[in-house]
Amino acid sequence: METGTIPVAELSGGVDLYCTLESGQSYLWRRSDGGMYDGQRAPEAWYETVVDGEVVRVRQREGRLEWASTTDAEWVLRRLLRLDDDLEAIAASAPDELTREAYASHRGLRLIADPPFGSLISFICSAQMRVSRIHGMVSALAETYGEPLTFDGRTVHAFPTPEALADATEGELRDLGLGYRAPYVRRTAEMVADGEANPENARELPYEEAREYLTRFVGVGEKVADCVLLFSLGFDEAVPLDTWIRGAIADHYPDCDRGSYADTSRAIRDRLGGERAGYTQTYLFHHLRTGE
DNA sequence: ACCCAGGATGTAA
DNA sequence: TTACATCATGGG
Numbered sequence A: 001m002e003t004g005t006i007p008v009a010e011l012s013g014g015v016d017l018y019c020t021l022e023s024g025q026s027y028l029w030r031r032s033d034g035g036m037y038d039g040q041r042a043p044e045a046w047y048e049t050v051v052d053g054e055v056v057r058v059r060q061r062e063g064r065l066e067w068a069s070t071t072d073a074e075w076v077l078r079r080l081l082r083l084d085d086d087l088e089a090i091a092a093s094a095p096d097e098l099t100r101e102a103y104a105s106h107r108g109l110r111l112i113a114d115p116p117f118g119s120l121i122s123f124i125c126s127a128q129m130r131v132s133r134i135h136g137m138v139s140a141l142a143e144t145y146g147e148p149l150t151f152d153g154r155t156v157h158a159f160p161t162p163e164a165l166a167d168a169t170e171g172e173l174r175d176l177g178l179g180y181r182a183p184y185v186r187r188t189a190e191m192v193a194d195g196e197a198n199p200e201n202a203r204e205l206p207y208e209e210a211r212e213y214l215t216r217f218v219g220v221g222e223k224v225a226d227c228v229l230l231f232s233l234g235f236d237e238a239v240p241l242d243t244w245i246r247g248a249i250a251d252h253y254p255d256c257d258r259g260s261y262a263d264t265s266r267a268i269r270d271r272l273g274g275e276r277a278g279y280t281q282t283y284l285f286h287h288l289r290t291g292e
Numbered sequence B: 001a002c003c004c005a006g007g008a009t010g011t012a013a
Numbered sequence C: 001t002t003a004c005a006t007c008a009t010g011g012g
Helices: A017-021 A074-080 A087-092 A097-105 A116-125 A131-145 A162-166 A170-175 A179-193 A199-204 A207-214 A222-231 A243-252 A261-271 A274-290
Strands: A002-007 A047-051 A054-061 A064-069 A148-151 A154-157
Touching: A002 A074, A017 A054, A047 A074, A047 A154, A054 A074, A054 A148, A064 A074, A097 A274, A116 A131, A116 A179, A116 A199, A116 A222, A131 A162, A162 A179, A170 A179, A199 A207, A199 A222, A207 A222, A222 A261, A222 A274, A243 A261, A243 A274, A261 A274
Parallel strands: none
Antiparallel strands: A002 A064, A047 A054, A054 A064, A148 A154
């Protein structure tokens, strides 16, 4: 076991592990106390995930991030949690009063950079679901089809491989509570397993082409594609138009409603800060959804 | 019982 | 291109 610490004071704008990992961006972590996405902070609780077969565990305590892992995980954490983003500058770029309030209310919330396949399946599951249930569904997938790894006397499940999910039957997935998303997950996993397409391929494309590329996966429309681009592939300009953001547009940016997804997307992207509108969107989503 | 949740798909015009 | 019905499931 390797361990280390990262002083929060060294990070521009700090970090808040709870806001970052329980704001509906990532469903690939689990909290060691069993709870998560219940709206309750668990001070000093460990968060665990598996990346490339390595267990990574992290918690926030006494002004530091403490980590423990099967490998030297500091660079992994810096990449996953985007610890080198200049959060102070990003928050200072809030375009209006509402978004300033959102940034101020959730200091330390960082965008995450999840592994693409897990992010893709997570957001296929997210259709018409509450965040706590999405996390439950993804956890069920991991426990059922993911490789179990033992670390420090505990069992942690990796997110399933495309092959493992492609081999699942629709009925099995429905039994896990996926509902009508079950065939979407199975068929998309099959596409990746067969090499027909891969979410990684979107990384090299211009933003709107990348979004179009991802919609070839079954169960992926423009909104889910934007989530994968923003929360996994580093497209900070992506603004997923979900029910909460559409509500914000109706209440605060009515002139940005242009009818179609693509046109509304361009308008709200310009309004929320262009190249990093997605950062602002993520704060706005968390701010409005939690009511804090 | 009714409504809603980080929507997508298939069909019809 | 846009409009609409349909799709599961659990929690309020």
